[in-house]
Amino acid sequence: MTRKFTAKGLTAKGLTAKGLTAIVLPLAALTGLAGTAQAQDWTPTRSIEFIAPANPGGGWDTLVRTTSRVIQQEGLADQNFAAINVPGGGGAVAWAQIANDSGNPHKLFATSPPIILVPLAGTSRYDHTDFTPIARLITDYSIVLVQADSDYQDLNDLFEAMRENPSLSVGGGSAPGSMDHISMVGVATSAGLEASGVNYIAFSGGGEAMTNLMGGHVEAVVTGAGEASGQLGEGSDVRALGVSAPERMGGVLADTPTYQEQGIDYTFDIWRGVMGTPDMPAEAVAYYEDLFAQMLETDGWQEARDQLGWIDAYQTSEEFGAFLDAQKEEFSEVLTELGLIR
Incomplete structure (x- = not known):
C-alpha cells in the first residue's frame, strides 16, 4: 500500500511508501502578478547576498549559483547576486545568522524541505515561520x-x-x-x-x-x-x-x-525556492517575486533547468508561505512515525 503526500494535504493509504508531490504551475500563471507594480517602488542599492546554507556542490549551492548566473547573463538586475556558502547543522548555522538580520532586503537564501525537517527534528531553533517566503522555483x-x-x-x-x-x-x-x-x-x-x-x-x-x-x-x-x-x-x-x-x-x-x-512504490519530490530575512519589506518581496518570475521565462533559465533535470514549480510569496505551512503538517506526521521527532 502507498501513501502519497501532496501540497494540499495528506491522504493516508498505508504506512510504508511515502511520496511528496509538488504542484507544478504553468508559466502562463506568471503573467499579471500583483507584485509587479509594487516592485517598481524598490530596487536593490547594493549587491544581494544570496546564501546557500551548505558547502559547495549541493542542491542549495546549485540553485543559488544557477539563478545568480542566469539573472546576470539575462540582464535582469542592476545589482550583483553574490553566492555565499554558510555550511553547518543541515542549514541551521546559516538560518541563525539570517534570523539576526531582520528587515535586510539585500539578503536571500535558498531553501527546500530541510527548512521544515531540521527544526522538527530538534536541531534548529528557527523554522520557516521565522523568515520571509519569496518564491518557490522548481522541483527536483x-x-x-x-x-x-x-x-x-x-x-x-x-x-x-x-x-x-x-x-x-x-x-x-x-x-x-x-x-x-x-x-x-x-x-x-x-x-x-x-x-x-x-x-x-x-x-x-x-x-x-x-x-x-x-x-x-x-x-x-x-x-x-x-x-x-x-x-x-x-x-x-x-x-x-x-x-x-x-x-x-x-x-x-x-x-x-x-x-x-x-518494484518499490515510492516517489519523493524535492521542491526548492528562495526566502528572505525576517520582516523583509513588502516592496522588496514584490521586487524579488517579479524578478524570479521573469527569470523563469528566459532562454538562459530554461536551458539550465533542462540540463539539471529541474521542473518549474513557481509560487508567489503568499502561495509559497501557505505551501510551507501545509508541508510542516505533513512532515510532522512522517517524522513522528519514524520516531525522529524529539
Missing part, C-alpha cells in the same frame, strides 16, 4: 548513487545487503531527520526494511557526501538528481541505482530506472 527528485564499479546493480541489491549487514551506511548532504535522510528511509521502508535498519551518515553538503562515497567510506549516497546530473554519464566514477521521479527523466538520467520500475 532524489537519486541513489554508488561507485561505478559497485557490485550493486539496482536498489534491491543494495537493500538486500543492508538487510544482511545493518552497519552498511548511506551518506547524504542533509542533517539526520532531514531531506536526504527522510527520502532514503522512505524508499528503504517501502522496500521492506525497518527504518532503524538504515544507517544514514549526514555530511555538511552533497559535495562532501560524494567525496566520502568515492573514498569508500559509505556504500551509497542519496542526493538530488539535479545536482548529481553533472557527475553522471560516460566515463563517470559514479552510477545511479534509481531515481524517485514518477517516470524516467531525460538527459544523462534517461537510463536510470525509477524506484517504481524496481
Whole structure:
C-alpha cells in the first residue's frame, strides 16, 4: 500500500511508501502578478547576498549559483547576486545568522524541505515561520548513487545487503531527520526494511557526501538528481541505482530506472525556492517575486533547468508561505512515525 503526500494535504493509504508531490504551475500563471507594480517602488542599492546554507556542490549551492548566473547573463538586475556558502547543522548555522538580520532586503537564501525537517527534528531553533517566503522555483527528485564499479546493480541489491549487514551506511548532504535522510528511509521502508535498519551518515553538503562515497567510506549516497546530473554519464566514477521521479527523466538520467520500475512504490519530490530575512519589506518581496518570475521565462533559465533535470514549480510569496505551512503538517506526521521527532 502507498501513501502519497501532496501540497494540499495528506491522504493516508498505508504506512510504508511515502511520496511528496509538488504542484507544478504553468508559466502562463506568471503573467499579471500583483507584485509587479509594487516592485517598481524598490530596487536593490547594493549587491544581494544570496546564501546557500551548505558547502559547495549541493542542491542549495546549485540553485543559488544557477539563478545568480542566469539573472546576470539575462540582464535582469542592476545589482550583483553574490553566492555565499554558510555550511553547518543541515542549514541551521546559516538560518541563525539570517534570523539576526531582520528587515535586510539585500539578503536571500535558498531553501527546500530541510527548512521544515531540521527544526522538527530538534536541531534548529528557527523554522520557516521565522523568515520571509519569496518564491518557490522548481522541483527536483532524489537519486541513489554508488561507485561505478559497485557490485550493486539496482536498489534491491543494495537493500538486500543492508538487510544482511545493518552497519552498511548511506551518506547524504542533509542533517539526520532531514531531506536526504527522510527520502532514503522512505524508499528503504517501502522496500521492506525497518527504518532503524538504515544507517544514514549526514555530511555538511552533497559535495562532501560524494567525496566520502568515492573514498569508500559509505556504500551509497542519496542526493538530488539535479545536482548529481553533472557527475553522471560516460566515463563517470559514479552510477545511479534509481531515481524517485514518477517516470524516467531525460538527459544523462534517461537510463536510470525509477524506484517504481524496481518494484518499490515510492516517489519523493524535492521542491526548492528562495526566502528572505525576517520582516523583509513588502516592496522588496514584490521586487524579488517579479524578478524570479521573469527569470523563469528566459532562454538562459530554461536551458539550465533542462540540463539539471529541474521542473518549474513557481509560487508567489503568499502561495509559497501557505505551501510551507501545509508541508510542516505533513512532515510532522512522517517524522513522528519514524520516531525522529524529539
